[in-house]
Amino acid sequence: MEIRLAQHSGFCFGVKRAIQIALDAADKDKPIYTLGPLIHNPQSVQNLEQHGILMVDKADDLHNSTVIIRSHGITLQDREMLERNGNKLIDATCPFVGKAQDHVRSLCQEGYPVIIMGDKSHPEVIAMLSYCKGEILVLNGVDELPEKIWNKLGLLSQTTKNMADLQKLVHALVPKVKELRLFNTICTATSLRQEASVELAARSDQMIVIGGKNSSNTRMLAALCSEITPTIHIETAEELEAGMLSDRVRIGLTAGASTPDYLIVEVFNKINELTGNRTTVTSVEDIPVNKEESC
Ligand code: SF4
Structure with missing residues (x-):
């Protein structure tokens, strides 16, 4: 059996910075x-509580x-x-x-109705909406x-x-509108994790996606991988x-941008334990990574 980790996975810049x-x-x-x-990962939020950071x-x-x-x-409110209320922020x-919040605010101030491609119940989108007093529409896709x-x-x-969903939306909008101001606010960390996961899924008999069930980017990884190969989405090794x-012979691992390294390590070790392999690692750096093949 072979276990490979997606080339880009786990904590992103924004999550590391926030922590x-x-x-x-x-x-x-x-x-x-x-x-x-603070981030969309229940296990990390529990760890933060131990440091006196309460939600x-x-x-x-x-x-x-x-x-x-x-x-x-x-939200602005x-x-x-x-x-x-006298809090120090x-x-x-x-x-x-x-x-992205700045773009919403300036588009509204300049009189542009706005479309946000996103999930209207997601906190990031709810916060973005609060910066617009004009016409605004949230939709999931084309x-x-x-x-x-x-x-x-x-x-x-x-x-x-x-990105592909944003491209489809742009394609559908162009014949309908006279002026379209596009801000590509999909972050690079997201794109890299999606591309690396899709690439690994294509080479794997099964994908295991690790991360919060409340994490939008982790759920997106699971959705993309499941279009390619059987995929399960778990938060922890216990599942x-x-x-x-x-x-399963070739298992691919990937993790959302809010998934800490130790959860990836625990899943890797659990797969080995369940399949009778004695290999264990203590660091995510020790897990074989799916590298892009150079020509
Ligand atoms: S996924 Fe992107 S936008 Fe979200 S916190 Fe990480 S770097 Fe920032």
């Missing part, structure tokens, strides 16, 4: 708070506290409420998410594009969406059982 900002803040002042999860659900639960703004941002919004649309509009995407791996 470091939160840990540094907690070193000086405990407890500190995040409004909603609350509502902005009005926080008064005169230190509050970390999570990687995927918060929540930000204003936190400030009114430390902004760990990923710069790529912040850029299938949800209404027959009649504005003559001119701005288009951008939730950072963790898929793996022997029957899930029967008859």
Whole structure:
């Protein structure tokens, strides 16, 4: 049996940055708070609690506290409420998410109706919506594009969406509009993880995608891989059982941008244990990586 890890997987720049900002803040002042999860990985959120970084659900639960703004941002209204209630805000919004919020705000200020390709229930999209006082539409992809649309509009995407879906949407919009201002806000970390996972899936008998069930980018990896090869999405090694791996020879591993390395290591070791292989690793660097073949 062969187990390979996708060339790009696990923590992205924005997640590492948010965790470091939160840990540094907690070193000086405990407890500190995040409004909603700092990142979309339940196991990481539990670990952060042990460092005195606690999650609350509502902005009005926080008064005169230190509050970390999570990687995927918060709404303008929540930000204003936190400030009114005397909280000290430390902004760990990923710069790529912040850029998308800026684009929404400036498009609205310039009078462009806006389409966001994204999931309207995702916190990142909810936060983006709060920056627009004008006309705005959220849709998951080209299938949800209404027959009649504005003559001119701005288009951008939730950072963790898929490039091919954005391209399809642009293609469908061009014949319908006179002016289209596109901001490609899909982040590079997302694209790299998707491309590496798809490439590995094509060479694997089974893919195992590791990451939060609440993580949009992890769910996207699972969806893309499952179009290519049998795929399971798990959060932790405990979910793996022997029957899930029967008859598999080449297993591909990938992990979302909010999945810590130790969870990848635990899954790798569990697969080996379940298949009677004595190999174990202690670091993600020790797992064989699926490298692009050079010609
Ligand atoms: S996935 Fe991209 S946008 Fe989201 S936190 Fe990571 S780097 Fe930032």
